[in-house]
Amino acid sequence: MLLDQDLSIPPDLEFSSIRVGSLYSETYSNWINSRYHASMSYLARSERVMKSNDTSLLMQNSKSIIVFLLNYRRKNSFREGYGRIATYASFGDYHKFFPRLIDKFMTENKLFVSNFKTYVDTGPLLERGLAKNSSLGWVGKNSMLINSAMGSFTFIGAAVTDLCIDNFSPSSSDLCGKCTKCIESCPTGAINLDRTLNSNLCISYHTIENRGIIPMEVSARMDDMIFGCDICNNVCPWNAGKRDSSLVEVRQESYPPKMKLEDIAFIDKESFNEIYRGSAIKRATHEGFARNALIALYNSGQKELVREVARHFTDLRRDQALLLLDDQSR
Numbered sequence: 001m002l003l004d005q006d007l008s009i010p011p012d013l014e015f016s017s018i019r020v021g022s023l024y025s026e027t028y029s030n031w032i033n034s035r036y037h038a039s040m041s042y043l044a045r046s047e048r049v050m051k052s053n054d055t056s057l058l059m060q061n062s063k064s065i066i067v068f069l070l071n072y073r074r075k076n077s078f079r080e081g082y083g084r085i086a087t088y089a090s091f092g093d094y095h096k097f098f099p100r101l102i103d104k105f106m107t108e109n110k111l112f113v114s115n116f117k118t119y120v121d122t123g124p125l126l127e128r129g130l131a132k133n134s135s136l137g138w139v140g141k142n143s144m145l146i147n148s149a150m151g152s153f154t155f156i157g158a159a160v161t162d163l164c165i166d167n168f169s170p171s172s173s174d175l176c177g178k179c180t181k182c183i184e185s186c187p188t189g190a191i192n193l194d195r196t197l198n199s200n201l202c203i204s205y206h207t208i209e210n211r212g213i214i215p216m217e218v219s220a221r222m223d224d225m226i227f228g229c230d231i232c233n234n235v236c237p238w239n240a241g242k243r244d245s246s247l248v249e250v251r252q253e254s255y256p257p258k259m260k261l262e263d264i265a266f267i268d269k270e271s272f273n274e275i276y277r278g279s280a281i282k283r284a285t286h287e288g289f290a291r292n293a294l295i296a297l298y299n300s301g302q303k304e305l306v307r308e309v310a311r312h313f314t315d316l317r318r319d320q321a322l323l324l325l326d327d328q329s330r
């Protein structure tokens with residue numbers, strides 16, 4: 001309970017609160033020091049780390065943070081030859097609608113807040129740490145925030161406020177127990193036994209954030225995954241039998257329009273920007289997304305198409321194609 005008043009709570013939204021202050025995370029520091037953030041150097045910038053460790057620096061006169069979890073579970077269907085994308089990218093970009101939902105919630109409920117600042121992946125917030133410390137769930141061995149009622153197909157957002165909230169609950173217990181399904185199921189061995197996730201080996205990282213060549217040790221295990229990877233979510237028992245999201249933005253027809261792998265591999269920048277406008281897929285960039293499709297083509301044995309790409313382009317696609325064609329082990 002946040003405040004003693006009736007709140008208008010959208011379906012599939014859970015929230016809790018936490019006072020601003022120290023959120024120093026030894027796990028995060030060790031993760032950075034181990035260079036598991038791969039090429040995402042912005043995650044290690046000192047100013048960012050400072051604000052992550054002390055949330056009172058995020059906004060002047062801030063007193064508390066309201067942390068939100070939004071259920072985005074939905075059926076994510078695939079057709080052979082089109083490539084697999086992570087569930088969260090199969091509808092419109094949540095960075096657009098989730099902040100609007102938070103702002104609406106804050107405004108409609110008139111929480112006596114004179115000032116608030118909304119974050120959805122937009123600042124130096126350690127969202128999972130905040131959600132964990134405000135009792136919304138625990139961070140599983142797969143590094144995902146797991147809520148016992150909604151599972152881990154959730155987005156995390158936050159509103160830093162000048163509202164003083166006294167009532168907040170203790171951290172949730174870790175309910176992974178002896179389960180190791182995510183560790184065993186990860187195709188690249190990216191999840192360590194000490195439950196750190198090595199982005200250098202993670203298919204999600206490479207298909208979305210890597211702006212260069214994807215090493216063979218990862219590309220050989222990507223199968224037809226062209227944007228993200230849901231494997232360590234899908235195998236988690238805490239996701240079994242959970243309800244689908246009723247949010248209209250999530251339920252609407254699969255977005256963006258599906259394209260065949262060969263069309264993606266040959267796509268030009270203008271078409272990419274036009275077709276994937278408003279989609280989380282744009283994060284992968286034009287060349288990165290085409291590179292991913294190229295790898296999926298190679299993994300399905302279509303080497304002639306990969307040769308054609310190597311002849312046709314001079315960008316990242318060519319470098320990736322040459323690496324694939326040079327591989328003698330397959």
Ligand code: SF4
Nearest residue numbers: 186202203229231232
């Ligand atoms: S997203 Fe995929 S590759 Fe990355 S840790 Fe999970 S299962 Fe492994």
Ligand code: SF4
Nearest residue numbers: 140141176179182236
């Ligand atoms: S699969 Fe098992 S170990 Fe992994 S996050 Fe889920 S409950 Fe935890």
